[in-house]
Amino acid sequence: MVKVLFVCLGNICRSPLAEGIFKQLVREEGLEDKIHIDSAGTSGWHIGEPPDPRTIEVAQKNEVPIDHYGKEVTPRDFEKFDYIIAMDDSNRADLERLRRRARHNKAQLFKMRDFDDIGTGGDVPDPYYGGPDGFDKVFELLRRSSRNLLEKIKNDHKL
Numbered sequence: 483m484v485k486v487l488f489v490c491l492g493n494i495c496r497s498p499l500a501e502g503i504f505k506q507l508v509r510e511e512g513l514e515d516k517i518h519i520d521s522a523g524t525s526g527w528h529i530g531e532p533p534d535p536r537t538i539e540v541a542q543k544n545e546v547p548i549d550h551y552g553k554e555v556t557p558r559d560f561e562k563f564d565y566i567i568a569m570d571d572s573n574r575a576d577l578e579r580l581r582r583r584a585r586h587n588k589a590q591l592f593k594m595r596d597f598d599d600i601g602t603g604g605d606v607p608d609p610y611y612g613g614p615d616g617f618d619k620v621f622e623l624l625r626r627s628s629r630n631l632l633e634k635i636k637n638d639h640k641l
Contacts, residue, residue: 484639485518486631487559488594489577490569493523493552495610495617497569498533500594500624502541502548507632516641521550522559524576528552534610540617544625560584565635566591570605597630598623 486504490496501521508517531552532538541548559566560581566589568574574593581587595604606623609616635641 483518484516484565484635484641485563486520486565486567486635487555487563487589488519488521488567488569489524489555489573490521490606491523491525491573491608492528492610493521493550493554494528494531494534495537495608496594496606496620496624497521497523498548498550498552499537499541499546499617499621500567500569500606500628501550502546503621503624504628504632506546507628511632511636513636513641516639517635520563522553522555524555524573524580526554529554536609536614536617539614540621544621555580557581557583557585560589561586563589565589565631567631568593570608592631594624594627594631597627597634599626599630 488497488500498521505519508514529552594606609620
């Protein structure tokens with residue numbers, strides 16, 4: 483089983499949306515028994531909370547189911563997951579610091595837009611303080627990047 487973890491700051495906007503989009507793509511490919519997907523935040527601010535209502539709204543509008551409650555990433559996640567995908571440079575820096583505390587490190591660490599054909603390597607902007615249009619933009623970035631990430635995983639693991 484290949485394990486993928488999406489990570490943003492609070493785990494209520496970008497990462498649960500990435501998780502939902504990626505789960506949908508994996509289902510469409512018939513790979514749900516081969517790829518496990520989750521999300522977490524670098525902060526513990528929203529542990530146990532559902533995603534931001536605007537995240538849920540953009541997901542529903544695009545027919546992407548979301549079933550997630552906030553959790554915080556831990557050093558153990560570097561032992562459990564094969565791929566940890568940060569949404570921006572700040573998340574990645576936090577994850578690099580956390581990675582040093584992991585006993586074993588099997589996870590490959592990437593930024594989500596490393597897989598984006600448009601704006602490769604850029605950040606997925608945090609839509610939290612903006613309006614609904616920011617969530618629409620983030621949805622498109624995540625969907626585009628998710629397709630390429632899935633292709634990478636399929637190639638890496640011969641799925």
